[in-house]
Amino acid sequence: MTETSNLKALYDSQGYVLVSPLLSTTSFAELQIAAGRTAYRTRNGQWQHRRTVGSQFPPYDESNPDSWGVQHVMHPDLHEPAFAKWYTSDLVVNTVATLLGCEEDELQMELFNMLINPTSHNFALRWHRDDVREDAIEEEEREALDKWHYGTQWNTALYRDSCLYVVPGSHKVPRTPEQRVHSSTPDPPANPLDMPGAIRVDLKGKHLPSYTGETIFYNSNILHCATYDSTQPRATLHACMGSVKGGSTRARNILQHGLDWMVEDRFKETLDDRGKAMLERLIRMKESAGEVGYSLSN
Numbered sequence: 628m629t630e631t632s633n634l635k636a637l638y639d640s641q642g643y644v645l646v647s648p649l650l651s652t653t654s655f656a657e658l659q660i661a662a663g664r665t666a667y668r669t670r671n672g673q674w675q676h677r678r679t680v681g682s683q684f685p686p687y688d689e690s691n692p693d694s695w696g697v698q699h700v701m702h703p704d705l706h707e708p709a710f711a712k713w714y715t716s717d718l719v720v721n722t723v724a725t726l727l728g729c730e731e732d733e734l735q736m737e738l739f740n741m742l743i744n745p746t747s748h749n750f751a752l753r754w755h756r757d758d759v760r761e762d763a764i765e766e767e768e769r770e771a772l773d774k775w776h777y778g779t780q781w782n783t784a785l786y787r788d789s790c791l792y793v794v795p796g797s798h799k800v801p802r803t804p805e806q807r808v809h810s811s812t813p814d815p816p817a818n819p820l821d822m823p824g825a826i827r828v829d830l831k832g833k834h835l836p837s838y839t840g841e842t843i844f845y846n847s848n849i850l851h852c853a854t855y856d857s858t859q860p861r862a863t864l865h866a867c868m869g870s871v872k873g874g875s876t877r878a879r880n881i882l883q884h885g886l887d888w889m890v891e892d893r894f895k896e897t898l899d900d901r902g903k904a905m906l907e908r909l910i911r912m913k914e915s916a917g918e919v920g921y922s923l924s925n
């Protein structure tokens with residue numbers, strides 16, 4: 628097997644794979660500067676597309692001034708071209724095409740957000756799958772997992788990041804009765820490692836130069852949760868990309884984040900030709916999707 632087919636085989640069997648590095652030295656420096664400015668603007672209220680402490684999933688309300696994430700980092704009003712440049716770079720696009728087993732010209736642009744540490748409150752997300760409700764019965768869960776092959780999500784750490792927990796292999800099989808017990812309420816776990824099969828993901832960020840931008844690519848319907856410590860700096864690029872072969876399967880999960888701004892020409896004008904083509908594929912999905920609602924409840 629070649630190295631890339633190894634990567635895909637591992638991704639398909641575990642539901643995630645670690646890749647390092649996913650950033651060149653230049654893009655690491657550019658992105659770290661852009662990320663710092665973006666986190667600052669979000670925390671001081673200048674950038675209002677954010678994930679609010681207290682809201683685990685979209686829609687994020689405004690009830691808390693503290694934030695655990697920044698939404699829409701490619702938005703033209705943010706004026707940070709480094710984000711779209713990286714999202715459409717050879718390294719990212721080729722890695723995603725390898726993992727999905729598709730050609731570059733099938734890839735659609737999706738979400739690009741950033742996860743940051745809250746500054747005054749610890750926060751956590753419950754065990755969940757991004758697009759399967761916690762009360763789904765076994766057959767519904769199996770059906771949802773069986774069609775979830777057309778996209779991948781990734782976290783690229785700019786600082787060391789050990790917030791995320793996953794259950795390897797759980798992207799393919801419904802929860803066991805015991806796993807259901809740990810993932811059926813809105814409450815985050817007291818100890819994530821109480822979940823049968825759980826592991827903690829530890830991504831090296833800038834501290835070890837040879838690991839710059841360590842990344843986990845994961846199937847977003849793998850069973851996962853996360854804990855956020857307000858004293859641990861976090862700036863983790865959080866993005867996803869899909870293949871047009873998925874048709875509308877990814878529409879709800881992607882469009883629930885509110886992507887009207889991506890349809891505007893002034894966003895398109897910030898992209899190179901590859902980016903424009905990827906965006907065009909997303910817009911086609913959006914046009915055919917209609918009303919999508921939300922994947923999970925808060």
Ligand SMILES: O=C(O)CCC(=O)C(=O)O
Binds near residue numbers: 790791851853
């Ligand atoms: O913080 C993380 O790494 C995970 C975020 C997550 O699971 C989500 O936004 O659904």
Ligand SMILES: [Fe+2]
Binds near residue numbers: 756
């Ligand atoms: Fe999630």
